[in-house]
Amino acid sequence: xxxxxxxPRHKITKRGQNVTFRCDPISEHNRLYWYRQTLGQGPxxxxxxxxxxxxxxxxxxxxxxxxxxxxxxxxxxxxxxTEQGDxxxxxxxxxxxxxxxxxxxxxxxxxxxxxxx
Amino acid sequence: ELKVEQNPLFLSMQEGxxxxxxxxYSTTSDRLYWYRQDPGKSLESLFVLLSNGAVKQEGRLMASLDTKARLSTLxxxxxxxxxxxxxxxxVHVDSNYQLIWGAGTKLIIKP
Numbered sequence: 001x002x003x004x005x006x007x008p009r010h011k012i013t014k015r016g017q018n019v020t021f022r023c024d025p026i027s028e029h030n031r032l033y034w035y036r037q038t039l040g041q042g043p044x045x046x047x048x049x050x051x052x053x054x055x056x057x058x059x060x061x062x063x064x065x066x067x068x069x070x071x072x073x074x075x076x077x078x079x080x081x082t083e084q085g086d087x088x089x090x091x092x093x094x095x096x097x098x099x100x101x102x103x104x105x106x107x108x109x110x111x112x113x114x115x116x117x
Numbered sequence: 118e119l120k121v122e123q124n125p126l127f128l129s130m131q132e133g134x135x136x137x138x139x140x141x142y143s144t145t146s147d148r149l150y151w152y153r154q155d156p157g158k159s160l161e162s163l164f165v166l167l168s169n170g171a172v173k174q175e176g177r178l179m180a181s182l183d184t185k186a187r188l189s190t191l192x193x194x195x196x197x198x199x200x201x202x203x204x205x206x207x208v209h210v211d212s213n214y215q216l217i218w219g220a221g222t223k224l225i226i227k228p
Contacts (some may be wrong), residue, residue: 042220104148
């Protein structure tokens with residue numbers, strides 16, 4: 001397992017189009033996160049899954065955004081009717097959370113950079 | 118609302134100098150994380166601090182946690198150019214292990 005993979009790495013689209021990003025986490029990790037990052041800022045939480053269950057969504061995640069993690073494996077993040085303000089780096093991360101470990105160390109993918117024209 | 122504040126947000130320094138980055142947070146937590154991000158790259162975990170008084174060191178970087186003061190520091194000793202990056206701290210504050218991130222400190226080390 002080589003880490004967290006994201007695809008595509010770059011996406012340029014026109015305003016109003018739909019885009020989908022895919023994330024393949026580390027296989028033994030039970031959590032998967034989506035974050036958004038804009039230039040000069042820290043990661044902004046969007047949503048996360050514990051196995052296949054989506055447990056929390058940020059208020060940043062408008063109804064144009066949807067995320068899925070079928071069967072608790074890979075995840076997709078879809079943005080419908082893209083707007084210029086959606087331009088950002090979309091980061092996926094995974095982690096193995098257990099009470100025994102007591103910590104939540106995220107392994108990030110390389111990100112998918114979205115540019116909306 | 119939990120806030121995580123880093124300072125400085127930008128730091129330019131010469132090689133060989135020492136400096137400290139500060140991470141303050143506004144509510145009780147005993148789990149703090151430091152990450153590094155190189156330009157155009159993703160985030161890499163550096164340190165996990167799991168208790169009051171915890172200190173971790175890796176090379177020229179040393180991180181510490183004071184949960185009573187709600188403060189973590191990342192100290193750089195005898196800086197080298199390769200340490201140029203943006204450094205983020207993150208705090209987890211609930212039983213769901215959710216992380217709240219600071220805005221990052223952009224560190225530039227001039228040869």
